[in-house]
Amino acid sequence: MPVSTEGCVFNSEVFHSSVLVRTCRNRLRVSFYVFMKRQGSGGGAPVVTPIGSRDVYVGFCHIKQSSSYRSSCAQRIAQNLSSLGVPEDKQPSVLEKIFELVDVSVSPDQAILVSMWFYNHVPVDVQLSPPIARFVPATRSSIVGLLQVRVDSGLIIQTPSCVICDEDFADQLMITRMPCAHHYHTHCIVRWLEINHMCPLCRFPMPTVEAAEP
Ligand SMILES: [Zn+2]
Numbered sequence: 001m002p003v004s005t006e007g008c009v010f011n012s013e014v015f016h017s018s019v020l021v022r023t024c025r026n027r028l029r030v031s032f033y034v035f036m037k038r039q040g041s042g043g044g045a046p047v048v049t050p051i052g053s054r055d056v057y058v059g060f061c062h063i064k065q066s067s068s069y070r071s072s073c074a075q076r077i078a079q080n081l082s083s084l085g086v087p088e089d090k091q092p093s094v095l096e097k098i099f100e101l102v103d104v105s106v107s108p109d110q111a112i113l114v115s116m117w118f119y120n121h122v123p124v125d126v127q128l129s130p131p132i133a134r135f136v137p138a139t140r141s142s143i144v145g146l147l148q149v150r151v152d153s154g155l156i157i158q159t160p161s162c163v164i165c166d167e168d169f170a171d172q173l174m175i176t177r178m179p180c181a182h183h184y185h186t187h188c189i190v191r192w193l194e195i196n197h198m199c200p201l202c203r204f205p206m207p208t209v210e211a212a213e214p
């Protein structure tokens with residue numbers, strides 16, 4: 001049942017699923033987003049293509065306390081890195097950074113986001129969200145105020161899928177358009193913006209400070 005808030009329609013079911021993830025107390029989400037950078041034609045701006053994304057859930061208390069559980073998590077994460085095309089020799093440094101964050105993390109509520117940028121299949125830039133936000137969430141009102149647009153054939157030709165989850169838009173009725181004109185599933189971009197206020201594709205910044213009450 002869609003809920004209307006300030007003229008914008010959210011699908012309440014989708015919206016609730018992101019809330020559910022956050023209320024599951026002992027599960028820490030580690031999300032991987034992989035993008036490929038290529039030289040633009042004729043020396044133009046680099047072209048960024050999403051390659052894939054994965055969510056890995058780990059037991060928050062458990063991973064801090066049990067070294068055997070920790071190594072099984074490391075294996076699981078390494079398998080996901082392999083399936084996302086990260087070469088094996090690059091994986092230890094990514095894993096090390098993830099576990100550094102796990103160690104200083106104080107709550108499972110803040111997911112660890114790992115954005116990896118590849119150039120010719122070689123990871124050139126790995127960014128992790130520190131637990132004490134270098135990734136700043138967007139304001140609630142800016143998330144609620146995002147534009148919902150109807151999926152039509154023109155939009156599908158321009159943007160066939162959501163880069164956050166890599167799923168096609170073809171079976172969707174309404175999706176979310178960011179002010180930078182990039183499109184995502186509503187549940188995907190809401191969950192992203194709750195952690196990081198920047199557009200996953202172009203890093204367009206959403207507001208991080210609520211406007212003063214009128
Ligand atoms: Zn999506």
Ligand SMILES: [Zn+2]
Pocket residue numbers: 178180181182199200201202203204
């Ligand atoms: Zn964008």
